[in-house]
Amino acid sequence: MQPTPPPPAPVLLATRSLQMVYGTGPTATHALAGVDLSIAPAESVAIMGPSGSGKTTLLHCLAGIVRPTSGSVLWREQDIASLKDTQRTALRRSDFGFVFQSGQLLPELPAVENAALPLMLGGMPRAQAVATAAVRLGELGLAGMEDRRPGELSGGQAQRVAIARALVGSPGVIFADEPTGALDQTTGAEVMAVLTQAAARSGAALVVVTHDPTVARWCSRTVAMRDGLVSGEFYAPAGHQPPAPATQQATAPSAPQAPAPQQAPAPQQPGGQAR
Numbered sequence: 162m163q164p165t166p167p168p169p170a171p172v173l174l175a176t177r178s179l180q181m182v183y184g185t186g187p188t189a190t191h192a193l194a195g196v197d198l199s200i201a202p203a204e205s206v207a208i209m210g211p212s213g214s215g216k217t218t219l220l221h222c223l224a225g226i227v228r229p230t231s232g233s234v235l236w237r238e239q240d241i242a243s244l245k246d247t248q249r250t251a252l253r254r255s256d257f258g259f260v261f262q263s264g265q266l267l268p269e270l271p272a273v274e275n276a277a278l279p280l281m282l283g284g285m286p287r288a289q290a291v292a293t294a295a296v297r298l299g300e301l302g303l304a305g306m307e308d309r310r311p312g313e314l315s316g317g318q319a320q321r322v323a324i325a326r327a328l329v330g331s332p333g334v335i336f337a338d339e340p341t342g343a344l345d346q347t348t349g350a351e352v353m354a355v356l357t358q359a360a361a362r363s364g365a366a367l368v369v370v371t372h373d374p375t376v377a378r379w380c381s382r383t384v385a386m387r388d389g390l391v392s393g394e395f396y397a398p399a400g401h402q403p404p405a406p407a408t409q410q411a412t413a414p415s416a417p418q419a420p421a422p423q424q425a426p427a428p429q430q431p432g433g434q435a436r
């Protein structure tokens with residue numbers, strides 16, 4: 162008797178033959194040269210590669226920030242390139258969260274209002290939005306800092322506010338471009354602990370662009386890019402989970418839980434670790 166094949170992994174977000182060309186003629190840059198990638202619900206994916214390999218361009222195409230030259234980006238099986246600009250803006254607001262390297266908070270607003278912004282932009286009454294954001298800040302270890310302005314926070318605390326803002330609307334996926342790039346190693350590890358735990362707790366997928374292999378270790382999969390193409394995919398060892406959610410102390414600034422070290426990366430072989 163034939164064994165029953167496993168069901169195909171569900172797909173939340175996918176690219177198909179994604180190409181992005183900046184400019185025309187001899188000066189054109191092929192930033193993405195045909196990327197096929199599928200991301201499952203609640204999966205955490207690190208995108209790594211040399212400078213100029215197309216990581217940020219891929220992230221921006223996935224997030225509907227830029228329209229690809231050709232190919233498709235499928236969000237819950239819908240091609241977001243086919244959406245009108247207003248529809249894509251609404252999708253970004255309702256289903257996507259964003260964390261950037263730094264400088265993303267409005268300096269004149271207190272932390273709690275920075276975190277509440279997506280809800281207020283979505284029409285939630287201010288008091289309700291601020292109360293919801295305060296809960297998120299508390300979950301991320303920032304209770305008592307709600308009224309501080311970004312200039313009164315450390316870099317790591319400011320990134321936690323940015324994470325709270327990314328999560329406050331319960332998005333399906335969080336996009337992060339070099340979220341620890343402006344932080345030292347220890348603070349960066351704490352921020353990655355907070356980010357991966359918070360995403361896991363809320364059931365959001367996570368797509369993180371990074372140059373730092375220690376950042377990538379927090380993710381269940383690493384996608385390597387080179388010259389606008391996926392050059393390899395590496396999976397964390399079986400059983401790898403983002404550090405445990407909920408009540409653990411790992412969200413406390415001093416106690417991030419390091420994940421199990423990842424296997425030495427090796428290019429994905431057909432029939433190997435591929436899912």
Ligand SMILES: Nc1ncnc2c1ncn2[C@@H]1O[C@H](COP(=O)(O)OP(=O)(O)OP(=O)(O)O)[C@@H](O)[C@H]1O
Pocket residue numbers: 183184190191192210211212213214215216217218219
């Ligand atoms: N708006 C743009 N106009 C023209 N070329 C661009 C634009 N954005 C990116 N590029 C080019 O596309 C290529 C990919 O850029 P991208 O920013 O995606 O790389 P990256 O992998 O994120 O690099 P880094 O690690 O330095 O951030 C590069 O050659 C870059 O110069």
Ligand SMILES: [Mg+2]
Pocket residue numbers: 216217218
């Ligand atoms: Mg980049």
